[in-house]
Amino acid sequence: MATAGNKGANIRSDCFVTLELTDRGGLEISLDSKVGALYGDSINTLAEEILAHFGVEHARLLIEDRGALEFVLAARIEAAIKACVETDKEYLPDLIPKSQVQNTKDRYRRSRLYLPGNSPKLMLNAGIHQPDGIILDLEDSVAPGKKDEARLLVRNALRRVDFYGAERMVRINQLPMGLDDLEFVVPHHVNLILLPKCESAEQVQQVDARIAEIAARHHIEQPIYLMPIIESALGVVNAYPIASASETVVALAIGLEDYTADLGAQRTESGHESFYARGAVVNAARAAGIQAIDSVFSNVSDMEALRAVVKESRSLGFDGMGCIHPRQIKVVHEAFAPTENEIEKAKGIVQAFDQATSQGLGVVAIGSKMIDPPVVKRAQRTIDLAIRSGLLSKNWQDTPEG
């Protein structure tokens, strides 16, 4: 007998399935569903289809459903079957076209919202809060005994959930387990893999190689980027080799909970114990030409404290921060938004560039000062961010006031 999923008074949008293989008698499916009057028939049909897909002919299946969507039901039933039956098959829900997000190395990664990999409810509406990225987490938020079913749920979520344009990230487990996680995510429109507790360039290369191998097998052409997370003293020491280990590494993140534990220090509000590590991570990331991403702030009800933390984070040179609650996203975005001064400066540069281009000039100058192409690019990014943050009108060039 095998079970999968979650149940309990507070569980919603999930189900708990119990499967028992039998010798004869065919399939006996019982459904106890909160939405049985509306989806009972379709849930039964789905269960039969999945059991048939895996060649299960005689079994008792109990589904205790609290409004789980089809991709959740499918993942739970598949997990229960795989706990009973040895099989290489997969039951894959259709890929929705919107699950393919075009990605670039330098896209904004101001906020990334952590979603526990075995809790479907939080996944469904994650995208509406417009984080730059969402992270389906297979590591710390999933209990050791639930890793197998979480992999299937995360796989199905990647195929079925519209995250409304957010970069689709997965945090795999620490190596070596994490290498096996990749099989469940790489073929399913993932954009970026977070590699936790990373301590060496070699680990990055291992992940990179496995991704390349799976991608080639599944004809995946989209780039899949890496964000190693530094969470130990050794990781901090090796930050630069890690950051520059591969072309696919686009950002380097720091995880302070584990880092301070590794140091044997208490995590404080002022954060002085991690000051060196944060500086080292930012420095290594910049040296490698990639983004530096800060840890998470764990007090989800104190927005003012969060604002202060993000401001400091930005002043240290970080490009973004982790979020563990959707309400944090807005605060993080506001704090990472460009200042008025920066916007004004950027406007001047972009305008000078546009003028030079329209006049066919190869060289951009403000007054007598020459402007290099990277500076223009940076100014354009600032403008873009200002527009996204609602600080500048999309048509700022049309109106004299901006």
Place this chain on the structure above:
Amino acid sequence: MTIKYVKNAVGRMIPTEINGKPVIPFQGPHGYKTTGWKYGPPIRTCGDYPDDGDKRVADLKTALAKAGLKDGMTISTHHHFRNGDLVANQVFQAAAELGVKDLVWFPSASFPCHEPLIEYLEDGTIHHIEGSMNGPLGRFASQGKMRGAGVLRSHGGRYQAVQDGEVVIDIAVIAAPAADPFGNANGLTGPSACGLLGFALADSQYAHNVIVVTDHIVPFPCIPWQVQGNNVDYVVEMDQIGIPERIVSGTTRITKSPDRLYIAELTAKFCEAAGIIRDGFSFQAGAGGTALAIGNYFGEIMRERSIKARFARGGSNQYLVELLDQGLVEHILDGQTFDLEGVRSMRENPHHVDTSPFTSYNYHGKGNFASMLDVVILGATEVDLNFNANVVTHSDGYLLHGIGGWQNCLFGKNVILPIPLFRDRIPVIRDEVTTICGPGELIDVIVTERGIAINPRRTDLIEGTKDANLPVKTIHELKQEAERICGVPQPAQFTDKVIAAIKWVDGTVIDVVRQVKE
């Protein structure tokens, strides 16, 4: 006997008779014109009442017996104590002890605390309920177990029905937090203070017999008298009439759900973009977690723009009182009160105005306050592609909520329903709603976490918000999105038995609820 059906103006098949009384089918929001005179209760003489003004009797049972309680009578109560009411159950316990049968219970609303009444519905003491049936009572009715059909009315519709004589109340039992022996009563003081007693107004004016029940008797005069003693027959003292912490129930807190807060914020942004929030505007402040959050966002916008609202209509609550105290709202027009802070402010701040279903909601009157509101925020369990909405049944067919002031508020200038696109896999936007409670022509905007749908009739709102960078979609697009996520639900199964009628504000029947096939 075969039942005859007619199709009403929203296309629903309505029986021509319910509980043996003829039915007038819904004819459009303003379609049905009535004539005639208001109902009048019987004339009484002072000689039959004590000269010293002391109308107290020993207990509730005595009062009911003196009021002439007998089989088939209509007994009313009101719901100011919400889920903390201790009186309604005792009324029917006393009736059962007196051996009376086939009563009609006519509450202004029922709550889960009234579940014990199922016993009296089963033993025949109560024949049926005319009033909202929340939770357990609704489920009981949906299973086809009630002897008669329920009749659901809005708060305004209840007043209208009493005023027009469509419902004749034989005995009204008014639970009052404070009263004097003459029967003057209010809701402002005493251990069960609930604010005001507006929902009992019609009962006190039109019932043949009025019993005031209190756990806090004060010497004459009890002022202000929200219920006037001159309308009262008997006064009963009791140890406890309500459970204070349930009178002020936990539902009146701002939501913490990030998804609902997002919808609230989007709703406020929409109102601002549409130009609804301007100096001197007015709004209805609902009691749900999302509606409370919207009130808060309105406050932020007003503060930022240094403008204020002329009035807010609502259940007073701590958040609304805060806006009043900060001068962002000039007056609160109270229909009921949702927390102790609201009750306190009502006692102390003269900028509260006591209202009742007569002043705010009654459709058979010379105007009412609801239609003057610039914006009302309401909920719904389902909305169809024509913006018709349901607020009483769930998609599985069960009757689980009352109408409250919902229908009456649809006459506000801008009616906005902030609702999640789906709840536990159940899509909110449907081809057809299970029960139509409000016609689509009165519902203007649906705000969901996945986009805003504006009723095509409101070209002004569509035009006014088109440059605001809001996620405006068609209602068809929203329905498609919900079905892509949830799948298309199968229709719920019903028997032919009508278990409840849904009245429109004018006494016509807009829809009926059928027994769920289990």
